[in-house]
Every structure is written in C-alpha cells, then in structure tokens.
Amino acid sequence: MIFDEEINQTIRYIKPSGIRKFFDIAATRKGVVSLGVGEPDFITPWHIREAAIHAIEKGRTFYTGNKGLPVLQEAICAYYKRRFHIDYAPKENVIVTVGGSEGIDVVLRALCKPGDEIILPTPAYVAYAAIIEMAGAKVVEIELKEEEQFKLTPEALKNALSEKTKAVILNFPGNPTGGIMTREDYAKIVPIIKESGIFAVTDEIYAELTYEGKHVSIAEFEEIKDRVVIINGFSKAYSMTGYRVGYILGHKDLIAMFNKIHQYTIMCASTPSQYAAIEAAYNGDDDIEEMFQSFKQRRNYIVRELNRIGLKTHMPQGAFYVFPSIKCTGMSSQDFCETLLEEENLALVPGDAFGQAGEGYVRISYAYSLEEIKIAIEKLEHFLKVHS
Amino acid sequence: MNELLKLIEKNARYEVKDLSACLAEDEGVLNKKIEDYEKDGVIAGYHTIINWEKADVEITKAIIFVSCVPERVAGYDKIAERIGRYSEVESLYLISGKAEFLLQVNGKNMREVSNFVAHKLAPTEGVNGTETMFVLKEYKKYGVSFFEDGNDGERLLVTP
Numbered sequence: 001m002i003f004d005e006e007i008n009q010t011i012r013y014i015k016p017s018g019i020r021k022f023f024d025i026a027a028t029r030k031g032v033v034s035l036g037v038g039e040p041d042f043i044t045p046w047h048i049r050e051a052a053i054h055a056i057e058k059g060r061t062f063y064t065g066n067k068g069l070p071v072l073q074e075a076i077c078a079y080y081k082r083r084f085h086i087d088y089a090p091k092e093n094v095i096v097t098v099g100g101s102e103g104i105d106v107v108l109r110a111l112c113k114p115g116d117e118i119i120l121p122t123p124a125y126v127a128y129a130a131i132i133e134m135a136g137a138k139v140v141e142i143e144l145k146e147e148e149q150f151k152l153t154p155e156a157l158k159n160a161l162s163e164k165t166k167a168v169i170l171n172f173p174g175n176p177t178g179g180i181m182t183r184e185d186y187a188k189i190v191p192i193i194k195e196s197g198i199f200a201v202t203d204e205i206y207a208e209l210t211y212e213g214k215h216v217s218i219a220e221f222e223e224i225k226d227r228v229v230i231i232n233g234f235s236k237a238y239s240m241t242g243y244r245v246g247y248i249l250g251h252k253d254l255i256a257m258f259n260k261i262h263q264y265t266i267m268c269a270s271t272p273s274q275y276a277a278i279e280a281a282y283n284g285d286d287d288i289e290e291m292f293q294s295f296k297q298r299r300n301y302i303v304r305e306l307n308r309i310g311l312k313t314h315m316p317q318g319a320f321y322v323f324p325s326i327k328c329t330g331m332s333s334q335d336f337c338e339t340l341l342e343e344e345n346l347a348l349v350p351g352d353a354f355g356q357a358g359e360g361y362v363r364i365s366y367a368y369s370l371e372e373i374k375i376a377i378e379k380l381e382h383f384l385k386v387h388s
Numbered sequence: 389m390n391e392l393l394k395l396i397e398k399n400a401r402y403e404v405k406d407l408s409a410c411l412a413e414d415e416g417v418l419n420k421k422i423e424d425y426e427k428d429g430v431i432a433g434y435h436t437i438i439n440w441e442k443a444d445v446e447i448t449k450a451i452i453f454v455s456c457v458p459e460r461v462a463g464y465d466k467i468a469e470r471i472g473r474y475s476e477v478e479s480l481y482l483i484s485g486k487a488e489f490l491l492q493v494n495g496k497n498m499r500e501v502s503n504f505v506a507h508k509l510a511p512t513e514g515v516n517g518t519e520t521m522f523v524l525k526e527y528k529k530y531g532v533s534f535f536e537d538g539n540d541g542e543r544l545l546v547t548p
Contacts, residue, residue, distance in 0.1 A: 023546040036546035043539050126548045175548075242541075293391060297410035304409045347546055370406065 018353030026347045034347040035364045040239040045287045051279035055272040066263040068096025075281035092252035100205045100246035103231035106261045112137035116166040122355030125175045143357040150179030154188040167199035173206040173318020176363035180317040183216045190221045200228045206319040208237040226251045238280040243273040298366040309381040320367045327360045344379040400434045448495045453487035455517035467514040476504045
C-alpha cells in the first residue's frame, strides 16, 4: 500500500479484525443465514425509544458536559447500587462514553505506557488487543480453557504476572465464550491483584445476562476497589446498541485522567441517546428481565441441539454466545466457517478471530429467534453429516 | 412468573419438544403440566389472532358499556353469567367507572349487532342501560400490532 512507510508503524502492523474479514465475505453472498451477530435482536423497548424522540422534540440536542448529563450519572450510580450493590458517586466516579467501546479505548490508553504489559485472558473480544498495541503496550495472553469453564484461574494469573504488568482485563460474562466468574472465583484472584498492585479493568457489558446466580463485579471487593475500573453500557442489557451509550466507573483520580482523553476526542456522548439511557436505567428493569428469560431459553435450546448434532458444546453461564469445539471435524476454525458459508450459506464467526486460543472453536450467537436458530441448526447438521 | 405459560401465551404453536429444550424440562413433565393446566382451566383455550380486514372478511365489532343494578347475594356475577352466555359476546369485564360492564361484541354487520343490543342485551334482567360504540378499525389485538411498516432496522450479518 502506498502510504505504508509514512503511516504510524504501530497502526500499520495491527492486524485487521478477523471478524471484519469474515463479514466482507458474507456480505457478497445472497440469502445468508447468520448466527454471527454480537447484538441483541430485540428492538429497543418503545418507552426508551420514545424518550430519545421526546429529547429531540424538546430541542435537547446540544452538547452535554464531558462526563455526561448529571441525571444520567445519577441514574447509572443508582443502577449499579440497585443491581450490583456497589457505591459510586455520580459527580466523581462516572464518565458517560460512546458505548463500552470508547470506554475500553479511553481506559487502556490512559493506563498503558510503552513497555507495559497487559494481561488479556483469551479468547477475547477483538478490540482489547488492538487497543493495547495502539497504546504501545504489550499483550500477555492467558489461555482460558473449556475444561475450566473459560474462567480465569489464580495459577494462570500468577504465571502471567511480571514486573511490567500494569493491568489485567476481565470480561465476564465474556464474549465469545459466555464464561462467568462467581464471587468464589474472584476471591481467589483478588489477593493476587492486591499484592501485585496492578489494575483490574473489568468489562461488564454482559452483566445482566448471567444465567446462574447474579452477576458479581470484582469492584465488590473493597480491598482492591480503588484499582478496579468498570466499563459497562446500555447496549446489551436494553438492546440499545445503535444508541452508543456506555460508561466508565472508577476512582475519582482515574476518572479525572480518563476524562482528559474523552473530552479532547469525543466531547460527549450523543445527547438524545443519553436521555434514552436515563429512561432505561430508571424504568428498564422489566425489559432486562424479559429479554433475559428469552435469551436463557434460546441458550438451553441451542446447547441441546448442538450437542445432539454432534458438536460438543459447553453450557455457557452468561452473554448470548455459545462456543462449541469443532475439533472433531479436523478443520481449522477459518476453514470450517468459510466452507460452511460456501456450502450452506450459514455465517458463524471463526474462534481464532478472538485470538489463537479460540482456534478449534466457533462462536455462535443465539441473539436470534427460535425459528432462525432452527434453520441454522438444520444447515449445520447437514454440513456435519457431509463432512464427517 | 410461570415461564411455560408466558411462552405459550405468546405462541401456542411451539412444539413440546422445543419447549422442553428451551425450559430444560422433560417432555413428559411438560405434557402433563399442559394437560393439568387445561383441565384446571388455567389454559382456557387456544386462539389465532386474525386481521380480518386483511383477510377481506367483513365483521362488525362493538364496545358496549352496560349499566345494571347488582342482585342481592349474587352481586354482579349472576348478571355477568347471563350476558356472557350469548355467543356474540367476545369479552366481558366488570369495570370501575361510568358503567358496570364492558363488552366486546362481534356480528356480521351493524344490524346484527344492533339487534343483539336491542333484543337480547338491553332486555336482560338487571340491565338498565347500554352505550354502544362501533369499532372503526383494529390496530392492535392481544399485543400484536397490525401495522406493517413498523420496524425496519436491519442488523449487520456479522459483528464482533
């Protein structure tokens, strides 16, 4: 490419997202059935959409303060207190961001110095590694294992630590594995985080989709709370992906630093979307419950069906993905997905798009109606028969 | 909230084997539950929601307020039972406000509904007044919207 030498060399060598590549192939085909989407299929509940419309009607279309509307900051803190029993102060501990994605960027850019190491349990959501590299830090991967229900173990964390470690990234419930961490699981790694003095950056975007027991945030552990940064948002819990509203919660001195990046790059999140988010945070608990039940039923359905057709699938405890092993087919995850798309017109996401640890797996989203899932299962069953 | 009932309230055509997978319950257990619900009247019937306008079938619907005087001992129930026996009455509610009952009545045409009110409903023992409002158009029934151009947001095929 013609600008290769002139461009920032770090950006030049960052790999484009494996998902993007797959999307480009799928987009050239007609009639593709997809279980490849990372967003809920529900239309945003009407009362939330109406709040955004009302904001526009009333001319609430100016910039807000950098850290977001004060009422939304209060709503977010009240929400975290009500749902997860953690106290944050609206004025000091919150920044409203453009989706969780901006939160990830801001936090990692603020924390990482060149030479730092960031521990990243993988398979992981595609953005973390790229942003860490863009910030000039080094990714140290921990491979999450299916036989350990894709949990982060104290042994693995200890082994990954070094003098240079700045932070560990936690994403439970996780994309793409659906793995969760219980209070007991966290209790085992909290002392390691405390002793080593690293930060814990916890992306809790799938918190409301925790199927067995309630979601536990590592910020619950008072002994390390000052070193925990929470990233969350409205996208997955309320089916508000297109609104782009997320937030960061953390110690006030960290928030002040994060806000420097946020204010110069973003200014503020979309104002009508912030009004919609206020409505969601105060009056959306029933919507969460309804979507939760539906996702849980689909999860049960798809796991049973995948195992029936011969793909060994672990029952995920969170999010809306299953991550079955395709090792029995002898194909790489890229080959599997490309051939599946070619022969059956069915799009799944190859596991290696989420890091090398995802090789041998595929990510299947069940954010689809039961009817759509059924059609996809039929296609997959046919594909497996042909290739066994 | 009963998950099984909620599911089949939305879609009565789910097969028991699919319900069994979704709810992680044995098919036999679910069949028995459904049978018991039917016997006990918890599941009171199965209906299909039809947009008659689209089917090009003319039917006439009316909402009717009925005022009445309650009877000793039986109160309103006895009168409700009398009114509810008519096949023309699709729904019947005891309500607060200006009247005692609210009815939804179906007929082939206006005359049929008018005849029902004049000759059957109004003369019913205990009824002392009716107010009939004819339905001009149905927009939403049992939670199902009849609007066609409602939502057209499309998701991408593959996203992270």
